[in-house]
Amino acid sequence: MPTQIEIPHHLLPADGRFGSGPTKVRVEAFESLLSRATDYLGTSHRRPAVKSVVGRIRSGLRSMYLLPDDYEVVLGVGGATAFWDAAVFGLIEERSEHLVYGEFSSKFAASVAKAPHLRSPLLIESKPGTHPQVVADLSVDTYALTHNETTTGVLMPIERPDAPGLVVVDATSAAGAVPVDPAEFDAYYFSLQKAFGSEGGLWVALMSPAAIGRVESIVGSGRYVPPFLDLRLAVENSRRDQTSNTPALATLFLMAEQVEWMNEQGGLAWASGRSAENADAVYGWAESVAFATPFVSSPGERSPVTATIDFIGVDALEVAAVLRSNGIVDVEPYRKLGRNQLRIGLWPAIPLDDVEALIDSIEFVVTALGHER
Numbered sequence: 001m002p003t004q005i006e007i008p009h010h011l012l013p014a015d016g017r018f019g020s021g022p023t024k025v026r027v028e029a030f031e032s033l034l035s036r037a038t039d040y041l042g043t044s045h046r047r048p049a050v051k052s053v054v055g056r057i058r059s060g061l062r063s064m065y066l067l068p069d070d071y072e073v074v075l076g077v078g079g080a081t082a083f084w085d086a087a088v089f090g091l092i093e094e095r096s097e098h099l100v101y102g103e104f105s106s107k108f109a110a111s112v113a114k115a116p117h118l119r120s121p122l123l124i125e126s127k128p129g130t131h132p133q134v135v136a137d138l139s140v141d142t143y144a145l146t147h148n149e150t151t152t153g154v155l156m157p158i159e160r161p162d163a164p165g166l167v168v169v170d171a172t173s174a175a176g177a178v179p180v181d182p183a184e185f186d187a188y189y190f191s192l193q194k195a196f197g198s199e200g201g202l203w204v205a206l207m208s209p210a211a212i213g214r215v216e217s218i219v220g221s222g223r224y225v226p227p228f229l230d231l232r233l234a235v236e237n238s239r240r241d242q243t244s245n246t247p248a249l250a251t252l253f254l255m256a257e258q259v260e261w262m263n264e265q266g267g268l269a270w271a272s273g274r275s276a277e278n279a280d281a282v283y284g285w286a287e288s289v290a291f292a293t294p295f296v297s298s299p300g301e302r303s304p305v306t307a308t309i310d311f312i313g314v315d316a317l318e319v320a321a322v323l324r325s326n327g328i329v330d331v332e333p334y335r336k337l338g339r340n341q342l343r344i345g346l347w348p349a350i351p352l353d354d355v356e357a358l359i360d361s362i363e364f365v366v367t368a369l370g371h372e373r
């Protein structure tokens, strides 16, 4: 039985969480939450204890992203998936262009395609493991991009096309781990359970004045907007360090801790440097062994946060099962991609030592399964 293979203790990482989301929550952040068990958890989200935590998130992100004064940090309940629907009602005026190159980017495009009040979106697709290029098109008013396609491990640069229109970026797995210039986007939105190592359930959007102007003009046009998805309500509440309905307080707290921790270490430059260093170790290793190779062939498109590594002549699922039985979890491939691969989260909170220990552990398992290195 392969699952009985025992990885020697000295090879194992100190922390075995390498998933692509939810990701490793730092123990220090959790302990900090624990210390607030009776005066924060279980208290009103309209009162200072919670509002000050929302304020810490908003100001922490403002400094992390060096946001221009007229950009706003907006938040709401429901995660990136809810933001897609909010954008369908509140950001896209008539027609959007979508770069589709994996499961998440295609889900947003699918929500838009079904909206009766919008024209059919323009879809620009590319095969898994690559990303398409933005095409300036005067028939669209919104460009929907994805900074890091978590499902395939492809990163694309965020650049404003040379045309009018809002640039709306799903940054769920990139935010907190990949540099970006706020001048290149109008809405940069994300959930908090990826690079920020918090929990699920909330979305945050860094919004330009043009994006907020669009939200206001759509509301003014009389379009029906479901109240839960009303971005104008989200903007108004965020300005008061609140959400329009009850948020997950633990998620907020862990996020505030993580943003401040990252800023103390050196901000986005530090965080992105950490992930890039982890990624160099994994891709460098995958290129050096015969049984593995990076799935994304172009080095410049390889994700620094979610590495997809194809296995050759070794059953990746079997490797993942042995790792799991030894406490190294969530490196299984994204199911729908259907490849013989491991997908490895390389978040800023994961130290290089643990990434190297993961590599040593994988090598040990592959050898134990009877393969040549």
Ligand SMILES: *Cc1c(COP(=O)(O)O)cnc(C)c1O
Binding pocket: 021, 078, 079, 080, 081, 082, 104, 146, 148, 149, 150, 170, 171, 172, 173, 191, 192, 194, 200, 201
């Ligand atoms: C995880 C993820 C999502 C979905 O986030 P939820 O919090 O589950 O809504 C969307 N887009 C990308 C790029 C993701 O990585």
